[in-house]
Amino acid sequence: MKNLLLAQSGGPTAAINATVAGAVAYALKCDKIDKIYAGRNGIKGIIEGRLVEIGKRLSDEKEMHLLETTPSSALGSCRLKLKDDDKETFEKIVSVFREYNIGYFVYTGGNDSMDTVLKLSRYFEKEGITDIKVMGAPKTIDNDLPETDHTPGFGSAAKYIATSFAEIGRDCDVYDIPAVTVVEVMGRNAGWLTASAALGRVNGTSAPDLIYLPEVAFDIDSFIEDIKAKLNEKPALVVAVSEGIKDKDGKYAAEAYQSGVVDAFGHKYLAGTAKFLTDIIRERIGCKVRAIELNLMQRCAAHIASKTDIEESKALGAAAVERAVNGASGEMTIITRQAGSDYKTAISSVDIALVANEEKVIPRNWINEKGNDVTDECVDYIKPLILGETEPVFENGVPKHFIL
Amino acid sequence: MKNLLLAQSGGPTAAINATVAGAVAYALKCDKIDKIYAGRNGIKGIIEGRLVEIGKRLSDEKEMHLLETTPSSALGSCRLKLKDDDKETFEKIVSVFREYNIGYFVYTGGNDSMDTVLKLSRYFEKEGITDIKVMGAPKTIDNDLPETDHTPGFGSAAKYIATSFAEIGRDCDVYDIPAVTVVEVMGRNAGWLTASAALGRVNGTSAPDLIYLPEVAFDIDSFIEDIKAKLNEKPALVVAVSEGIKDKDGKYAAEAYQSGVVDAFGHKYLAGTAKFLTDIIRERIGCKVRAIELNLMQRCAAHIASKTDIEESKALGAAAVERAVNGASGEMTIITRQAGSDYKTAISSVDIALVANEEKVIPRNWINEKGNDVTDECVDYIKPLILGETEPVFENGVPKHFIL
Numbered sequence: 001m002k003n004l005l006l007a008q009s010g011g012p013t014a015a016i017n018a019t020v021a022g023a024v025a026y027a028l029k030c031d032k033i034d035k036i037y038a039g040r041n042g043i044k045g046i047i048e049g050r051l052v053e054i055g056k057r058l059s060d061e062k063e064m065h066l067l068e069t070t071p072s073s074a075l076g077s078c079r080l081k082l083k084d085d086d087k088e089t090f091e092k093i094v095s096v097f098r099e100y101n102i103g104y105f106v107y108t109g110g111n112d113s114m115d116t117v118l119k120l121s122r123y124f125e126k127e128g129i130t131d132i133k134v135m136g137a138p139k140t141i142d143n144d145l146p147e148t149d150h151t152p153g154f155g156s157a158a159k160y161i162a163t164s165f166a167e168i169g170r171d172c173d174v175y176d177i178p179a180v181t182v183v184e185v186m187g188r189n190a191g192w193l194t195a196s197a198a199l200g201r202v203n204g205t206s207a208p209d210l211i212y213l214p215e216v217a218f219d220i221d222s223f224i225e226d227i228k229a230k231l232n233e234k235p236a237l238v239v240a241v242s243e244g245i246k247d248k249d250g251k252y253a254a255e256a257y258q259s260g261v262v263d264a265f266g267h268k269y270l271a272g273t274a275k276f277l278t279d280i281i282r283e284r285i286g287c288k289v290r291a292i293e294l295n296l297m298q299r300c301a302a303h304i305a306s307k308t309d310i311e312e313s314k315a316l317g318a319a320a321v322e323r324a325v326n327g328a329s330g331e332m333t334i335i336t337r338q339a340g341s342d343y344k345t346a347i348s349s350v351d352i353a354l355v356a357n358e359e360k361v362i363p364r365n366w367i368n369e370k371g372n373d374v375t376d377e378c379v380d381y382i383k384p385l386i387l388g389e390t391e392p393v394f395e396n397g398v399p400k401h402f403i404l
Numbered sequence: 405m406k407n408l409l410l411a412q413s414g415g416p417t418a419a420i421n422a423t424v425a426g427a428v429a430y431a432l433k434c435d436k437i438d439k440i441y442a443g444r445n446g447i448k449g450i451i452e453g454r455l456v457e458i459g460k461r462l463s464d465e466k467e468m469h470l471l472e473t474t475p476s477s478a479l480g481s482c483r484l485k486l487k488d489d490d491k492e493t494f495e496k497i498v499s500v501f502r503e504y505n506i507g508y509f510v511y512t513g514g515n516d517s518m519d520t521v522l523k524l525s526r527y528f529e530k531e532g533i534t535d536i537k538v539m540g541a542p543k544t545i546d547n548d549l550p551e552t553d554h555t556p557g558f559g560s561a562a563k564y565i566a567t568s569f570a571e572i573g574r575d576c577d578v579y580d581i582p583a584v585t586v587v588e589v590m591g592r593n594a595g596w597l598t599a600s601a602a603l604g605r606v607n608g609t610s611a612p613d614l615i616y617l618p619e620v621a622f623d624i625d626s627f628i629e630d631i632k633a634k635l636n637e638k639p640a641l642v643v644a645v646s647e648g649i650k651d652k653d654g655k656y657a658a659e660a661y662q663s664g665v666v667d668a669f670g671h672k673y674l675a676g677t678a679k680f681l682t683d684i685i686r687e688r689i690g691c692k693v694r695a696i697e698l699n700l701m702q703r704c705a706a707h708i709a710s711k712t713d714i715e716e717s718k719a720l721g722a723a724a725v726e727r728a729v730n731g732a733s734g735e736m737t738i739i740t741r742q743a744g745s746d747y748k749t750a751i752s753s754v755d756i757a758l759v760a761n762e763e764k765v766i767p768r769n770w771i772n773e774k775g776n777d778v779t780d781e782c783v784d785y786i787k788p789l790i791l792g793e794t795e796p797v798f799e800n801g802v803p804k805h806f807i808l
Contacts, residue, residue, distance in 0.1 A: 007646050012574070012578055022498055023789065041578075041579070041580055070574065071571050071575065072571075072574035072575045072577070072578055072591070073578045074574075076577075076578050076579075076580065077577070077578040077579060078579065109512070140515050161805055162801065162802045163707055163802050164701055164705075166802050166803060166805065167475050167476075167704040167705060167706060167707070167803070168700050168701070168704060169700070170416070170475050170476035170478075170704060170805055171475065171476045171700050171703065171704040172418050172700075173476070173480075173483065174416050174445075174476055174477045175445070175480075175481060176445055176480065181700075199800070199801070199802060200802065201800070201801060202799070202800040202802050203799050203802055203803075203804045203805065204807070207806065225589065239683060244491065247611045267779060276415040277408070288788050290699075290700070292697070292699045292700060292701075293696070294577050294695065294698075294701075295569055295694075295696045295697075296572050296576075296585075296694070296696060297571070297572070297696075297698075297701070299575065300571040300572060300574060300575040301568075301571055302571060303571070303708055304707055306706070315807055320546050383800060383801065386800075386801035386802070388799070388801070389798060395606070395607050396606040396607060396787060396791070397563055397566065397603070397605070397710065397787065397790035397791045397792070398563070398566045398567050398570050398603060398604065398606050398607055398790070398791075399567055399571070399607075400607045401607065401609065403568065403608070403609065
């Protein structure tokens with residue numbers, strides 16, 4: 001019997017541990033798998049031989065529940081990208097796999113991680129290594145992977161973002177004087193996370209009043225006109241902006257306006273997008289402003305994870321192991337949304353070459369004509385992904401986490 | 405029978421609506437009170453005659469639960485401070501009270517709001533108006549009011565802060581390279597909120613690794629030494645800093661180092677404290693850095709409110725009405741902590757003059773000698789205040805709020 005190796009890489013999410021939990025749960029019941037190992041710090045740790053047996057600890061249901069509700073990558077992460085011609089590294093990986101009798105390797109991550117799966121599986125094929133199966137399980141809050149309807153981690157981040165916009169909206173609504181709060185959301189090229197701010201309005205309130213995405217060229221003058229028009233309707237505005245908004249030449253909006261600005265040490269200084277926009281609003285309109293960055297919290301707030309996201313993540317992890325055990329290699333598990341008004345999904349897998357290094361952005365027809373909001377179609381797409389609440393384990397008033 | 409008037413002012417919290425809910429619940433059962441009015445936008449709206457009857461809507465249990473779990477000030481807020489010699493304004497207030505037959509007025513807020521209660525009750529006393537009772541119910545995330553063991557709103561903010569530090573700690577822990585994340589917490593003069601970051605460690609993890617409070621003079625060189633020493637122990641640090649840290653001359657730390665820096669418009673620019681500190685760490689140590697501001701989320705994240713905080717807030721609101729109906733005026737309701745190892749509290753009230761315009765900071769002996777962490781005594785004081793979770797009403801995956 002062969003052993004299973006699990007590892008994670010890329011930026012953390014609130015759901016990436018659920019994928020590992022799903023893989024472990026399947027493996028524990030599978031009679032073709034002996035031991036279950038975790039590779040620490042992704043492929044980097046595997047190259048260094050840092051493997052830990054985790055099957056025993058996770059056969060305890062409580063530990064498994066803890067893992068599912070723990071944010072970030074419990075196994076550690078890395079940003080290492082394999083080079084095609086780095087034969088030595090590939091050989092090192094094979095020797096570690098042989099040492100630990102690994103027959104199945106499931107790597108959970110985003111674009112770069114799927115590139116690793118692609119390169120490893122191609123190397124194995126080229127070298128005639130057929131007894132080690134390599135599978136990818138998707139993960140990224142950015143929701144920018146192709147082929148899969150959406151990515152695990154996105155739903156939980158979207159739920160935190162929507163909830164925070166609803167709450168910030170209430171906070172900003174208490175004074176009856178003109179004020180603009182600009183909230184910056186992650187996503188350099190794909191605006192999915194910023195679009196999910198629209199879900200803050202789902203229970204009938206107004207925040208966010210405007211939404212700016214990287215998919216549409218950003219124009220400062222139109223932006224100021226949009227703000228002025230909205231301020232004529234109501235005093236307190238909440239505006240969602242992607243960190244990645246760019247002008248028509250593809251230059252980051254914040255960068256285009258800040259050349260020459262230096263920090264206290266004389267270094268080139270680049271304020272965040274929200275900070276930069278509030279500076280402009282103060283300058284041109286003169287009202288009260290506030291800049292907020294949702295920052296790391298949007299990807300690690302597991303205390304308000306989406307149950308739908310967590311359950312799907314587990315299913316994708318389990319399916320990756322199942323496919324590997326059944327002989328598949330060089331594939332990534334995906335979610336397909338069924339036709340019809342009810343939200344129904346199916347799990348399958350695709351050739352990793354279709355996924356690696358591709359990026360999916362919001363279609364233009366899901367953004368309104370003026371480019372300052374999303375359409376109902378976009379909201380309807382995101383809505384089912386944030387449904388349901390998980391049950392974090394609170395101890396001493398604070399969520400308890402699984403620490404490897 | 406007289407009517408009850410409720411209003412809120414100052415910065416919002418996650419618990420200020422619970423205080424109103426508690427006051428309404430008591431009033432609905434009290435046979436000495438007829439109608440229940442809300443004054444919109446605090447004393448400012450009252451002066452403008454903007455009163456709304458809310459008793460009928462809130463006799464529905466579901467609406468009451470919604471109000472309890474809604475963040476920010478559902479009745480609206482203001483920043484207006486009454487002037488002692490502004491006879492016209494006082495007379496306007498009295499005429500509005502007469503028009504609506506108000507016999508009891510409960511004002512929920514922080515320092516400035518208690519000043520309003522003080523001035524109004526003194527004016528009534530001076531003018532021989534004995535049939536309108538004025539009571540204060542405390543509220544401030546800053547926990548800086550004297551006389552009361554702690555303030556409503558603090559426990560919920562502290563729970564969000566502790567949870568976010570625990571989660572950010574997990575997020576920052578995934579890479580094995582030196583990196584410092586500085587997280588800025590609210591509190592200009594009192595460090596209670598920043599101190600509550602220590603509760604992020606309560607389930608056995610390390611974040612925050614260092615804590616800097618406004619109560620101790622901040623020294624850049626010692627700060628850099630502290631960071632260097634910790635980086636020798638572990639790669640990824642999470643540091644909690646108050647927005648209000650000041651140097652030995654009482655100047656805000658960020659200000660002292662940024663004179664001369666201007667923004668893209670040539671205006672004087674002041675980066676946030678966290679941003680400024682990460683600039684210095686990058687300059688002097690050269691490792692990866694990230695600045696995070698918990699910003700408004702720390703005071704409006706009702707989705708992770710403390711049940712203890714919400715229950716106490718309701719009790720303080722109810723007690724304010726009870727005291728007023730029994731003839732008290734010019735007082736604020738307070739929480740007293742009973743002696744003993746179990747957390748037990750009693751609700752009473754004190755003369756508002758003891759509270760208004762006073763500020764309570766962290767005692768020096770609750771901060772460690774080096775001034776870069778809090779003591780166990782401080783943690784033990786905060787711990788019971790963040791216990792328990794509330795039940796926000798989720799609809800479409802997002803908490804639903806009470807909108808007046």
